[in-house]
Amino acid sequence: MAPPRSFLWTRRLFLTLLTGFVLIPVYVMVSSSLKPLADVTGKFRWLPSELTIRPYIDIWSTVPLARYFVNSLIVAGAATVCSVVIAVFSAYAVSRYNFRGKRVFTVTVLSTQMFPGILFLLPLFLLYVNIGNATGIALFGSRGGLILTYLTFSLPFSIWMLIGYFDSVPRDLDEAALVDGCGPLGALFRVVVPAAIPGIVAVAVYAFMTAWGEVLFASVMTNETTRTLAVGLQGYSTLNDVYWNQIMAASLVVSVPVVAGFLLLQRYLVAGLTAGAVK
Amino acid sequence: MTTTIERGRPGVRPVKAAPPGRRPGRIRRIGLPYLLLLPALVLELLVHLVPMVIGIVMSFKELTQFYIRDWGTAPWAGLDNYKLSVDFNAPVGEALLDSFLVTVAFTLLSVGLCWLIGTAAAIFMQDTFRGRGLLRALFLVPYALPVYAAVITWVFMFQHDNGLVNHVLHDQLGITDKPSFWLIGDNSFWALLTVSVWKGWPFAFLIVMAGLQNIPRELYEAAALDGAGIWQQIRRITLPSLSPVNQVLVLVLFLWTFNDFNTPYVLFGKAAPEAADLISVHIYQASFVTWNFGAGSAMSVLLLLFLLAVTGVYLALTSRGRRPADA
Numbered sequence: 064m065a066p067p068r069s070f071l072w073t074r075r076l077f078l079t080l081l082t083g084f085v086l087i088p089v090y091v092m093v094s095s096s097l098k099p100l101a102d103v104t105g106k107f108r109w110l111p112s113e114l115t116i117r118p119y120i121d122i123w124s125t126v127p128l129a130r131y132f133v134n135s136l137i138v139a140g141a142a143t144v145c146s147v148v149i150a151v152f153s154a155y156a157v158s159r160y161n162f163r164g165k166r167v168f169t170v171t172v173l174s175t176q177m178f179p180g181i182l183f184l185l186p187l188f189l190l191y192v193n194i195g196n197a198t199g200i201a202l203f204g205s206r207g208g209l210i211l212t213y214l215t216f217s218l219p220f221s222i223w224m225l226i227g228y229f230d231s232v233p234r235d236l237d238e239a240a241l242v243d244g245c246g247p248l249g250a251l252f253r254v255v256v257p258a259a260i261p262g263i264v265a266v267a268v269y270a271f272m273t274a275w276g277e278v279l280f281a282s283v284m285t286n287e288t289t290r291t292l293a294v295g296l297q298g299y300s301t302l303n304d305v306y307w308n309q310i311m312a313a314s315l316v317v318s319v320p321v322v323a324g325f326l327l328l329q330r331y332l333v334a335g336l337t338a339g340a341v342k
Numbered sequence: 343m344t345t346t347i348e349r350g351r352p353g354v355r356p357v358k359a360a361p362p363g364r365r366p367g368r369i370r371r372i373g374l375p376y377l378l379l380l381p382a383l384v385l386e387l388l389v390h391l392v393p394m395v396i397g398i399v400m401s402f403k404e405l406t407q408f409y410i411r412d413w414g415t416a417p418w419a420g421l422d423n424y425k426l427s428v429d430f431n432a433p434v435g436e437a438l439l440d441s442f443l444v445t446v447a448f449t450l451l452s453v454g455l456c457w458l459i460g461t462a463a464a465i466f467m468q469d470t471f472r473g474r475g476l477l478r479a480l481f482l483v484p485y486a487l488p489v490y491a492a493v494i495t496w497v498f499m500f501q502h503d504n505g506l507v508n509h510v511l512h513d514q515l516g517i518t519d520k521p522s523f524w525l526i527g528d529n530s531f532w533a534l535l536t537v538s539v540w541k542g543w544p545f546a547f548l549i550v551m552a553g554l555q556n557i558p559r560e561l562y563e564a565a566a567l568d569g570a571g572i573w574q575q576i577r578r579i580t581l582p583s584l585s586p587v588n589q590v591l592v593l594v595l596f597l598w599t600f601n602d603f604n605t606p607y608v609l610f611g612k613a614a615p616e617a618a619d620l621i622s623v624h625i626y627q628a629s630f631v632t633w634n635f636g637a638g639s640a641m642s643v644l645l646l647l648f649l650l651a652v653t654g655v656y657l658a659l660t661s662r663g664r665r666p667a668d669a
Contacts (some may be wrong), residue, residue: 066385066469066572074466079476081463084540085484091506092495103498107509149381156378175390176594176647181622182642185635186393188398188415197413206660213390218382275487278604283630291491298391307498314491325486326479332637333552 096268096312118312122299125309126222130288131295132317138206138291139274142213146221147263154225155251159237169226172219180216180279187212188283205285212280213280215307217270224269224335229255265335268328275321292317375662401639417635423640434628438641440616443625446602448531448620452538453595457588459539460546468554485544493608496537500524525610530618538605542598546591553587554580589660596656597649621645 095103098117122128156162156168168281191203197204202208236258237250245253256263281293295315299310399452400413401423429435463481467474484492499506508521524533557580567573571611603622606614612631614623629638 070572077462077466081459084479085481087482087506088492088495088499088540091499092364092491092547095498104504106513107504133450136479137545149385152378153382156375160375163374165375166554167381171386171400172382175599176385177392177601177653179622179642179645179649180603181601181625181638182646183390183393184628185538185638185642186396186487187389189400189410189635190393190396192410193413210387211401215385218385222382258589272486272488276604278490278607279626291489295492296490310494311498318487321488322483322486325481329479333548342414 069237090097092315092318095308096315098308099103100304100308103311104304107293114177118306118308119316121306122309122313122316125314126295126298128292128313128316131290131292133284134293135293135317138213139207140272141206141210142217142269146211146214146217149269150218150221150225150266151251151263152257153222154229156231156256157222159172159208159234159247169223170220175215176221176223182277184283185251187280191284203284204289205246206289209280209284209289209291212284213274213277214331216277217266217273221270224266225259228259235317248253256273261331261334262329263330266339268325268332272321272325282333395534397639400635401643403636405521405634407633410635413635419636424644425646426637427640434637436626437619438520438621438628438657441619441620441621444531444617444619445621447536447615448460448535449596449599451535452542452599453592455535456542456546456595456599457592460548461584461588463543464550465576466555467551468580471606479545482544482639484541485548486579487541489541489604490608492541493537493605495527496533496540497609500533526615528617529608531649534606534609534618537609538599542595546595549587549591550584553584557583562566567609593653593656593660597653600649 065258094111097114097116098100099106099113099117100114102108152217153172157165188203191208195201195203200254202211232255237245237254240254241247256319276293281291285291296310296313297308301314363494402419402421403409403413403416404419405413426432426434427438430439453638467478488643498504502508502521502523505524507524508518512519521530524530561579561583562575565579570578577618601622602620603626606618606620606623607626609621610618612623613627614620621641623639625638628641629635
């Protein structure tokens with residue numbers, strides 16, 4: 064049965080307005096990144112007076128963007144890999160075993176999701192400074208400290224989602240593997256992990272995006288050499304000028320990898336959310 | 343959210359699988375789950391639990407910039423930091439209360455709009471039509487963009503002299519008499535809300551789309567046979583079927599929005615205008631700009647207590663009549 068016209072028209076109107084709302088900032092970002100400076104310092108223009116790729120050349124020298132990019136890649140990449148590996152082990156333990164403290168563990172993991180980041184910022188700041196003073200291990204201002212911090216944002220969510228995902232993998236599969244002579248870890252890596260790949264990819268995407276976009280800890284806990292993109296982008300505003308065309312070009316450059324990755328992998332994310340979060 | 347873990351069978355099957363040479367038996371089997379959890383436990387301890395304890399201790403101390411290097415030596419303040427935070431007649435407490443109220447209003451509006459837009463979009467896109475895949479990918483872009491890149495674009499759009507918003511509202515449509523300020527003054531609340539909804543609704547869209555996949559098609563077919571139109575089907579089948587999903591979604595959106603720091607920080611910088619002074623940024627400013635870590639910690643603890651209470655009440659209300667969540 065075809066939907067009635069009232070439905071079709073409402074749908075058309077709603078989706079058109081929503082597309083406009085979503086697209087306008089994207090258009091501003093793309094078009095402004097191709098404008099000469101005069102176009103972005105005067106009145107706003109929908110169309111550039113001339114198209115130029117100058118901003119894309121200048122962004123690398125106005126601020127050390129390449130270095131920030133590498134820092135972000137290292138921090139987000141390391142946080143993602145560690146977070147996924149650790150979450151796989153924990154979620155397997157929770158999904159497949161009964162042990163004392165299981166409930167306490169899952170409840171604790173879940174509840175850290177609701178804590179405001181600001182609650183951990185001050186103590187972590189002091190903790191890292193004090194560990195540095197006492198042992199000489201530089202956590203404050205280093206990439207290591209930031210990786211450690213990011214790891215624990217994504218870890219609770221990853222564990223939570225993977226438990227749901229592992230639960231949806233039939234137990235008979237890994238029990239059969241155990242009977243066939245696999246150890247528990249063999250069963251995990253040969254049976255459970257391959258069957259849960261969509262969930263694991265979803266978790267990895269989420270962890271990477273969280274780390275790539277985080278601002279609060281990055282702005283407090285980095286210095287000139289370890290600064291990430293989140294903080295580095297502020298460098299395009301000077302006292303005299305705000306290089307809006309360069310800011311937009313740089314924003315686009317730092318967004319393309321994550322947006323492309325996300326769109327490529329989004330069907331895994333939806334599948335992961337279905338199995339892990341929505342049950 | 344309820345992950346079913348009602349398994350009676352403890353541990354793995356008999357140790358037939360244990361390779362020769364290694365000690366088979368109880369200890370290895372019982373210890374294994376803990377071994378698997380060890381990395382997560384150590385990290386949680388280091389980055390969540392220890393800081394939380396430190397934070398609570400800090401909130402009872404007189405912790406100013408002079409004691410940062412060695413915060414243990416800071417003098418005890420007793421309940422002074424808490425008294426300071428909740429004394430609503432004095433400047434510090436009054437500002438905190440204002441910020442709290444702004445945050446509550448902002449969160450309710452933002453979560454409501456994100457839910458509404460996300461749900462409507464998901465329902466409208468439940469059936470296939472031409473361009474659906476493209477539209478779906480497009481709708482996820484705000485969610486995928488890094489916060490600072492997306493929000494800084496909005497900052498540009500909200501500029502007084504060279505921004506798109508004033509250009510459209512004033513120059514092109516003539517709705518406002520003169521170009522407005524969006525990032526200072528009372529308008530900043532609406533600017534923040536716009537950005538927050540723009541960035542946040544695709545998450546609701548994603549979750550509701552996932553939830554829609556779990557509704558059996560037969561329900562719709564049966565309803566259609568009984569003569570229910572599409573609006574009725576949405577009202578009678580789709581929305582009620584989504585309610586377990588919505589309960590989780592609304593809670594998660596609420597907590598994320600309430601605690602959001604990144605959006606206001608990139609939009610306004612270290613000091614947000616009063617009308618859009620969200621609590622996270624407010625506490626950040628109280629701590630790192632005015633260097634009173636003790637008071638900042640007390641405010642954080644109060645915030646946490648509030649969120650715990652809200653979450654507790656919410657879970658109690660929404661789980662009534664369902665079997666208890668066996669997390």
